[in-house]
Amino acid sequence: MVEKVVLVTGAQQGIGAACALAFAAAGHDVAVNWLDDRAAAEVVAAGIRAAGRRAALIEGDVGSVAGCQAMVQATLEALGRIDVLVNNAGIFPRVPFLDMTEAEWDRVLGVNLKGSAFCAQAAARAMVAAGHGGAIVNLASSAVRGTPVGVHYSATKNGVVGITRSMALALAPQGIRVNAIAPGTTDTAQPRYGNTEAELQEMARALPLGRMGKPEEIADLAVYLASEKAGWVTGQVWHINGGGYMP
Numbered sequence: 032m033v034e035k036v037v038l039v040t041g042a043q044q045g046i047g048a049a050c051a052l053a054f055a056a057a058g059h060d061v062a063v064n065w066l067d068d069r070a071a072a073e074v075v076a077a078g079i080r081a082a083g084r085r086a087a088l089i090e091g092d093v094g095s096v097a098g099c100q101a102m103v104q105a106t107l108e109a110l111g112r113i114d115v116l117v118n119n120a121g122i123f124p125r126v127p128f129l130d131m132t133e134a135e136w137d138r139v140l141g142v143n144l145k146g147s148a149f150c151a152q153a154a155a156r157a158m159v160a161a162g163h164g165g166a167i168v169n170l171a172s173s174a175v176r177g178t179p180v181g182v183h184y185s186a187t188k189n190g191v192v193g194i195t196r197s198m199a200l201a202l203a204p205q206g207i208r209v210n211a212i213a214p215g216t217t218d219t220a221q222p223r224y225g226n227t228e229a230e231l232q233e234m235a236r237a238l239p240l241g242r243m244g245k246p247e248e249i250a251d252l253a254v255y256l257a258s259e260k261a262g263w264v265t266g267q268v269w270h271i272n273g274g275g276y277m278p
């Protein structure tokens with residue numbers, strides 16, 4: 032892949048941090064969006080620089096349109112351009128449907144769906160203004176198939192699939208490709224909000240491949256989807272789940 036500038040949202044930890052490091056290892060400069068743990072983001076940035084690439088720390092909350100626009104602008108000011116956006120930031124507060132509150136619904140929809148849409152819009156505007164194409168990779172989830180403790184969450188991840196398909200059609204004339212990754216349970220902090228280790232290990236053993244995913248495995252797929260090697264791929268949802276289901 033030609034050297035590019037990549038903005039990864041939610042990159043202070045988990046899959047986002049793995050994406051940031053994977054793009055650096057692939058030869059790209061990375062803007063590390065962080066929300067509330069600068070020290071963790073600094074560790075990620077150090078790893079990017081150790082790979083010989085530029086890193087920028089971009090504080091920001093994807094939950095507001097202004098936040099999305101500000102982090103793209105900060106990326107342009109720090110690294111000069113934006114070629115790839117990884118819409119990784121996301122939350123999954125597990126709650127039984129009958130207990131779900133309006134506030135929880137609004138928060139999850141704001142971060143996971145509105146945040147992904149308006150970060151993509153801000154990044155695409157910058158790509159078009161600069162006269163070059165680009166790539167957007169959205170994080171959906173195996174929860175697109177439904178989860179009893181995530182009616183709000185699965186709504187957002189199915190929404191991410193919908194915006195991926197529509198943005199792919201809207202942005203193809205500008206040479207911007209848009210794809211989504213739908214991971215199964217991946218070994219980060221996120222599935223541990225609401226599951227014990229024993230429950231997670233039981234879920235993992237039940238998968239055909241017998242384990243949870245590694246954040247690095249999701250990251251490698253994101254690097255591929257953002258690269259020229261995926262130059263004819265857009266509007267697609269890539270399921271990576273240890274064989275947990277076949278779409």
Ligand SMILES: NC(=O)C1=CN([C@@H]2O[C@H](COP(=O)(O)OP(=O)(O)OC[C@H]3O[C@@H](n4cnc5c(N)ncnc54)[C@H](O)[C@@H]3O)[C@@H](O)[C@H]2O)C=CC1
Binds near residue numbers: 216
């Ligand atoms: N770990 C898993 O099993 C799976 C994760 N996913 C998705 O992958 C993405 C990353 O998840 P993980 O790394 O596992 O979770 P995580 O909880 O470890 O990390 C989430 C990241 O998002 C950031 N974030 C949260 N709210 C934000 C906001 N308003 N603005 C900016 N950043 C914000 C956090 O600071 C953190 O860096 C999420 O979209 C999640 O829904 C999808 C399927 C499975």
Ligand SMILES: C[C@H](O)[C@@H]1OC(=O)[C@H](O)[C@@H]1O
Binds near residue numbers: 214217221
């Ligand atoms: C439904 C899945 O088990 C769920 O989706 C996520 O995003 C969680 O981390 C779990 O993998």
